[in-house]
Amino acid sequence: MSDDTPTANPTPGATTAPPLPHQPNRPQREPLGRVLLRALACLLLGVAVAAIGTTAHRTLWHGFPVGILIAFALVASLALFARALGGMTSLVAAAIGWIATIELLSLATGSSVLITAPEAHIPLPWLGVAWSYGGVALYVLAAFAPRRWFARAAPPQ
Numbered sequence: 001m002s003d004d005t006p007t008a009n010p011t012p013g014a015t016t017a018p019p020l021p022h023q024p025n026r027p028q029r030e031p032l033g034r035v036l037l038r039a040l041a042c043l044l045l046g047v048a049v050a051a052i053g054t055t056a057h058r059t060l061w062h063g064f065p066v067g068i069l070i071a072f073a074l075v076a077s078l079a080l081f082a083r084a085l086g087g088m089t090s091l092v093a094a095a096i097g098w099i100a101t102i103e104l105l106s107l108a109t110g111s112s113v114l115i116t117a118p119e120a121h122i123p124l125p126w127l128g129v130a131w132s133y134g135g136v137a138l139y140v141l142a143a144f145a146p147r148r149w150f151a152r153a154a155p156p157q
Contacts, residue, residue, distance in 0.1 A: 038086035039093035042078075046097025049078045050135075054105050057131040060124070068127055068134075075135045079142035084150045088143065095139040102132055 053074055059067025075098065082094040106128075 035086065035089060038090050042082040042086065042090040042094040043097040045078055045082070046094035046099075047101045049074045049094075050098040050101035051105070053131065053135070054102060058124070058127050065124055065127060068131060071131060072134055072138060075138045076142070079139050080145070083142050083145065087150070091139065091143060095136075098135060098139070102135065106132070 053071030057065075057068045057071040059065075059070075078094055078098075079091060082090040086093075
C-alpha cells in the first residue's frame with residue numbers, strides 16, 4: 001500500500017490489517033427457477049430422444065444397422081448438451097426422461113415390437129438390448145467426461 005492511497009481506517013497511528021490471501025472465485029449459485037427450467041427442458045428432450053431412437057434403432061440399410069448408430073448419436077448429443085447446459089442436474093434429468101420412456105415403450109404392450117428381446121425371430125434381435133444398455137452407457141460416459149470440456153470461458157474484456 002502506498003502512502004498516497006486513502007486507507008479505510010482514518011485514525012492516525014492505526015495500522016490496517018494485511019489483505020486476505022486471494023480466494024478462488026466461487027461461482028454464484030443460479031436461481032432455482034432457472035435450474036429447474038433447464039432440468040425440465042432436458043427431461044423433455046430425453047423423452048423425445050428416447051421415442052425417436054426407439055422407433056429408429058431397428059432400421060437396417062442393406063443389412064447394416066444404421067438406425068442404432070443414429071439413435072446412439074442422438075443420445076450422445078443430448079447427454080453432452082445436457083451436461084454443458086446445466087451440469088449434472090440437467091444430465092440426470094435427461095437420463096431419467098430417456099430411461100423412463102424406454103421402459104414405458106418396452107413394457108407398454110407386454111411384448112413390445114419396439115424393443116425386442118434377444119430371442120425374438122427377427123433380423124438382428126440383439127438391437128433392443130444394445131439400445132437399452134448402450135444408451136445408459138452413453139449417459140454414464142457423459143457423466144464422467146472431464147469437467148474442462150464443459151467449462152465456460154470468461155467473456156472478453
